[in-house]
Amino acid sequence: MSYLALKHIHVTLVVVSVLFFILRFFWRSIDAQIAKQKWVKIAPHIIDTLLLVSIVALVWQGLVLGSAWYMNKTIGLIGYIVFGIVAMRAQTALWRYIGFFVALGWIMMLLHIAYAKVPLFG
Numbered sequence: 001m002s003y004l005a006l007k008h009i010h011v012t013l014v015v016v017s018v019l020f021f022i023l024r025f026f027w028r029s030i031d032a033q034i035a036k037q038k039w040v041k042i043a044p045h046i047i048d049t050l051l052l053v054s055i056v057a058l059v060w061q062g063l064v065l066g067s068a069w070y071m072n073k074t075i076g077l078i079g080y081i082v083f084g085i086v087a088m089r090a091q092t093a094l095w096r097y098i099g100f101f102v103a104l105g106w107i108m109m110l111l112h113i114a115y116a117k118v119p120l121f122g
């Protein structure tokens with residue numbers, strides 16, 4: 001598969017992952033029944049696994065961007081995952097909102113690094 005095709009798959013999976021995260025947070029916030037359905041709980045794991053596969057494949061083929069860039073993206077991904085868990089699992093509304101907005105902040109940082117091709121730190 002070409003590098004460009006992989007990159008398109010990667011970006012598509014990023015969009016699906018973030019949109020589904022926002023949707024799940026919204027469903028949970030209004031205590032919607034759908035948030036408790038099994039497929040809603042399983043789908044993010046499938047999406048995120050595919051996202052990880054796209055990352056491994058891109059890194060495998062790419063290696064044209066400096067190691068600080070990859071390190072920045074990895075830290076950003078960890079930030080998104082950790083605060084995403086806080087957003088979905090915290091017991092108080094305050095912490096759920098903190099988790100949600102900080103996770104989105106990491107996504108903004110990741111998009112900036114992805115398009116600017118320059119690391120923010122390191």
Ligand code: HEM
Pocket residue numbers: 007010011014055058059062070071073074076077080107110111114115
């Ligand atoms: C949720 C986390 C992530 C988001 C939001 C994200 C976002 C993006 C976006 C929007 C692009 C397209 C950039 C462009 O078209 O110029 C991209 C490309 C790429 N991403 Fe990610 N990414 C994430 C995680 C990662 C991680 C953890 C890695 C590797 C450590 C990674 C490696 C790459 C590579 C190698 C490219 C292609 C860069 C290029 O050749 O221009 N991504 N990412």
